[in-house]
Amino acid sequence: MTHIKNLSHKQKRPFQPAKLSKPRNFILPEIIANKQKSRCPLVVEIGAGKGMHALSFAKQNPDKHLIAIERTRNKFDAFFKMTQTQQLPNLTAVHADAIAWIVQAIGPNSLTRIYLLYPNPEQHNSNQQWLNMPFFEFLISRLQIGGEIILATNIEEYMDNAEQQADALWCLPAIRQEVPVNSQRTHFEIKYLARKEKCWQLTMTKPEGYQTRFDEWQAS
Numbered sequence: 221m222t223h224i225k226n227l228s229h230k231q232k233r234p235f236q237p238a239k240l241s242k243p244r245n246f247i248l249p250e251i252i253a254n255k256q257k258s259r260c261p262l263v264v265e266i267g268a269g270k271g272m273h274a275l276s277f278a279k280q281n282p283d284k285h286l287i288a289i290e291r292t293r294n295k296f297d298a299f300f301k302m303t304q305t306q307q308l309p310n311l312t313a314v315h316a317d318a319i320a321w322i323v324q325a326i327g328p329n330s331l332t333r334i335y336l337l338y339p340n341p342e343q344h345n346s347n348q349q350w351l352n353m354p355f356f357e358f359l360i361s362r363l364q365i366g367g368e369i370i371l372a373t374n375i376e377e378y379m380d381n382a383e384q385q386a387d388a389l390w391c392l393p394a395i396r397q398e399v400p401v402n403s404q405r406t407h408f409e410i411k412y413l414a415r416k417e418k419c420w421q422l423t424m425t426k427p428e429g430y431q432t433r434f435d436e437w438q439a440s
C-alpha cells in the first residue's frame with residue numbers, strides 16, 4: 221500500500237485489500253484479461269439483483285462494457301438466465317461478493333462509472349452503508365479521473381448521510397437529485413415509485429488530482 225501524505229479524503233482507517241481471500245471459482249473476465257478489449261469504457265454495477273438495469277444498460281450502451289455483480293444466488297440465477305436469452309457481448313454477469321471480487325479483478329484507474337442502485341442495507345446498521353465503509357476509498361481508486369459513482373436509494377436518511385459523507389469525508393463533488401417518477405431502471409425502483417415513495421440519486425465525480433492509498437494497488 222502506498223503511503224501518501226496528501227490524501228484527498230479524510231478517512232483515517234484504511235481498507236485492507238490484502239486480507240481478503242480470492243472469491244471461490246474466481247476467473248478474470250475476458251474484458252479485463254484481454255488488453256485490446258479492455259480499452260472500451262468499463263462500468264461496474266454492484267448489487268445488480270435480477271439484472272434489469274444491467275440488461276437495459278448493456279443494450280443502450282454497446283460501446284461500453286458493464287460488469288454487473290450480484291451475490292445472492294437466486295437473484296443471480298434469474299439474472300444469468302436472462303443474459304443467456306440475449307446477445308449482449310458487452311455484459312458480464314458475476315456471482316460474487318462485490319468487495320472481494322473488485323479487489324481481485326479491477327485495477328486502479330479503470331472504471332468510468334460505478335452503479336450502486338438501491339443497496340438497502342439493514343436500516344440500523346450504518347456500517348453497511350457504502351459511504352461509511354473503508355472499502356469506499358478502494359472503490360474510488362478504481363475510478364478514472366472524471367469517473368462517476370451513482371448511488372440511488374428510497375431511504376432518506378441513507379441519502380442524507382451519503383451526501384454528507386461524500387462532501388465531508390470523501391471530498392467528492394456530488395449532485396443530489398430526485399429520481400423522476402416515471403423512471404424504471406430496476407425492480408426496486410419500480411416498486412418504490414409505484415408506492416409513491418420518493419427516490420434519490422447521488423452522482424459523485426472523481427476530480428483531477430484525487431489521491432487515495434490504493435492508486436498503485438493491484439491484486440497479485
Ligand SMILES: C[S@@+](CC[C@H](N)C(=O)[O-])C[C@H]1O[C@@H](n2cnc3c(N)ncnc32)[C@H](O)[C@@H]1O
Pocket residue numbers: 266267268269270289290291292295316317318319337338339340406407408409
Ligand atoms: C435491495 S436489492 C436491489 C437490487 C437491484 N439493484 C434493484 O434495484 O432492483 C440489493 C442487492 O444488492 C446485493 N448486494 C448487497 N451487497 C452486495 C455485495 N457486497 N456484493 C454483491 N451484491 C450485493 C443484494 O444481494 C441484493 O440483491
